Amino acid sequence: xxxxxxxxxxxxxxxxxxxxxxxxxxxxxxxxxxxxxxxxxxxxxxxxxxxxxxxxxxxxxxxxxxxxxxxxxxxxxxxxxxxxxxxxxxxxxxxxxxxxxxxxxxxxxxxxxxxxxxxxxxxxxxxxxxxxxxxxxxxxxxxxxxxxxxxxxxxxxxxxxxxxxxxxxxxxxxxxxxxxxxxxxxxxxxxxxxxxxxxxxxxxxxxxxxxxxxxxxxxxxxxxxxxxxxxxxxxxxxxxxxxxxxxxxxxxxxxxxxxxxxxxxxxxxxxxxxxxxxxxxxxxxxxxxxxxxx
Numbered sequence: 001x002x003x004x005x006x007x008x009x010x011x012x013x014x015x016x017x018x019x020x021x022x023x024x025x026x027x028x029x030x031x032x033x034x035x036x037x038x039x040x041x042x043x044x045x046x047x048x049x050x051x052x053x054x055x056x057x058x059x060x061x062x063x064x065x066x067x068x069x070x071x072x073x074x075x076x077x078x079x080x081x082x083x084x085x086x087x088x089x090x091x092x093x094x095x096x097x098x099x100x101x102x103x104x105x106x107x108x109x110x111x112x113x114x115x116x117x118x119x120x121x122x123x124x125x126x127x128x129x130x131x132x133x134x135x136x137x138x139x140x141x142x143x144x145x146x147x148x149x150x151x152x153x154x155x156x157x158x159x160x161x162x163x164x165x166x167x168x169x170x171x172x173x174x175x176x177x178x179x180x181x182x183x184x185x186x187x188x189x190x191x192x193x194x195x196x197x198x199x200x201x202x203x204x205x206x207x208x209x210x211x212x213x214x215x216x217x218x219x220x221x222x223x224x225x226x227x228x229x230x231x232x233x234x235x236x237x238x239x240x241x242x243x244x245x246x247x248x249x250x251x252x253x254x255x256x257x258x259x260x261x262x263x264x265x266x267x268x269x270x271x272x273x274x275x276x277x278x279x280x281x282x283x284x285x286x287x288x289x290x291x292x293x294x
Contacts, residue, residue, distance in 0.1 A: 008036040008090070010105045010140075011113040012098065015041075015072060018115030022145040023076050024083070025288060026113040028152075029143075031084035032180050035110050039076055039091040041069055042098040069093055099133055107139040111290075116146035116282075141173055143258075143290045144282045152177075152257025152288070156237075158186045159260040160249055160277065161223045165294035166262025171223060173292055174260040175231045183257060187224060188239045190248040191216040216240050246280045253287050260290045 011026035013019045023039060030037035043066070073091045080089050094101050106112040112133065133142060159174035161167050171187070178185040191213075217240050224236065241248045253259040263278040282289050 006036055007108070007110040008038040009033065009111055009113060010038045010040060010102065010109040012102050012115070013039050013041045013073070013076065014098075014115070015069075016115060018145070020076070020115075021150055022113050022115040023080065024150045025143070025145045027080035027083045027087060027089075028150070029111070029113070031087050033110060036088040036090060037080060038105070038109075039073055039080075039089065040102060040105060041073065041091075041093050042101045043069075043093055043095045044098055066093065103133055106133070106142070109140040111141045111143055113143045113145060116144050116288075141290050141292050143288055145288045146282075146285055147287045152181055152183070154182045155255060155257030155287075156184045156186050156252075157181070157258050157260065158188060158249060158252045158256045160245060160262065161187050161189045161220055162245075162262075163219050163223055164262060166292055167223065168262075169292040169294055170260045170262040170290075171227060173290055174258075175227050175234055177258060177260070177290075178234045179231045181257065183234075185234050185236045186239055186252050186256070187220060187236060188241070188245075188248050188252055189216055189220040189223075190241050190243050190245040191219075213240065213242070216242075245277045249277070249281055250285065253281075253285055256287045258288050258290060259285050260292070263291050263293045 009026050009030040011019075011023050013023055027037055070093070073093070077089045077091055081087055102112060102114075114133065157174050157178040159167075159170050161171060174185055177183070217238075220238055220240055224238075228234075228236065239248065239252055243251075249259060249261070259281060261278045261281055278291050282291060
């Protein structure tokens with residue numbers, strides 16, 4: 001199996017429209033980063049190499065299927081080179097479990113790019129492969145290409161900030177992306193993950209909102225400290241709000257080219273592993289989403 005050497009941008013391809021959008025997004029990103037692009041379609045069971053289970057007609061089916069996929073990949077490679085004629089494009093069709101194979105490639109990759117849910121399933125969870133990869137410590141940022149925007153252009157880059165180690169990684173990724181694309185960076189810190197409606201109903205409660213907001217602004221300022229010197233050309237807008245983080249991120253991401261979040265979920269179930277905020281944005285955000293894990 002070919003390895004993603006020299007820090008390639010790896011993109012999974014499964015013949016769906018969403019994965020084709022992901023390939024085009026990945027090609028532009030690889031060109032911008034001056035990195036190779038690696039297109040991967042994983043041939044899963046029942047066509048896995050070495051499987052102990054014999055499928056009737058498998059020998060007859062495997063080669064025609066591979067030929068069709070090779071033709072599809074050749075078309076995609078040509079389209080990627082239309083984006084950048086000098087782009088180094090590789091392709092591979094290994095046998096195995098998609099999550100295992102892509103996860104292994106991501107360990108040596110610049111980033112791993114995946115397609116988002118199909119339009120008819122916009123508000124349901126991602127497919128099993130994408131969800132599993134997002135919960136792993138893959139060694140590379142994972143980008144889920146959602147929405148209709150394939151070329152970020154100079155659209156804003158939105159990043160969620162909460163002071164954690166994973167949000168520090170997210171900030172670094174977002175600053176670098178914004179610098180390359182000439183984009184504004186919108187740093188969002190939402191200090192409440194609870195509805196504020198109950199507070200409005202309990203009139204006798206007097207909360208020092210100015211102090212709470214001041215603390216939130218301090219958290220954001222500390223998180224941003226030093227990045228401006230490293231990326232002096234990146235204009236930054238700070239958004240501090242008492243809203244739920246997901247609501248604040250979605251509002252800012254409406255016209256964004258990329259939404260970047262850190263994932264530091266805890267627990268044993270998939271949603272807890274990914275984190276509630278990152279789980280929500282990769283499934284429902286209006287633009288491509290990058291997820292980074294500490």
